[in-house]
Amino acid sequence: MRLMAVMLLALALVSPAAAVNPDEVLDDPRLEQRARDLSLNLRCLVCQNQSIDDSNAELARDLRLLVRERLEAGDSDEEVIDYIVSRYGEFVLLTPRLSFQTVLLWGAPVLILLIGGGIMMTYARGRGKATVTPGTTVLSEAEQAELAKVLEDRDRRS
Template sequence: AFAVNPDEVLADPALEARARALSAELRCMVCQNQSIDDTNADLAKDLRLLVRERITDGDSDEAVLNYIVSSYGEFVLLKPRFTVKTVLLWGAPV
């Protein structure tokens, strides 16, 4: 079940859909194996509100993710980006 509270939902359905999609990509730093969309942890709620704030301010999806990664590090992404730093992570299963 989603943990998004009714007071967090954006009035514009398109913007809310973007917020939900981005929230599904972000790890709850408290729960660690759940997205911020799936948990009621206080930090997850704060991140959900931050995502919605950045979207309503006109940021692109990539800009929102970059902003959050700059604050919390790559670990906040449930699916790490393919970079020089993560090549070993992506190549290890092979």
């Protein structure tokens, strides 16, 4: 029983917790909830794949304060996100927006594989065909029949 209590305590200490400090919390609960929702979708630029809501980094704290500042100024959620993206770039979004650049980024490897596969198939089809190089002659029907006869005799001997 004691072991179970220690394990639960250890698990509780390891689980991620929001890094929002009490002095950052807004007085208006609706604005605070909007700030939390927005913060969950913004990437900490120091921690990479962690939201600013979960990060203890100074830059994440600055971004959380900036989000709250913009909300208090009356910006909509979309305006806050646009403002942050204009300052820090698309990389700050944990879920990137669908745009030409993101489609190109995700579609380029597939396109390259398709083009490569097409080139390989064309090359493989071309290798199966007999090609006549300059300076060589094609066998006549009589010569082909003679060659077939010689090969058949050779196969019988072996």
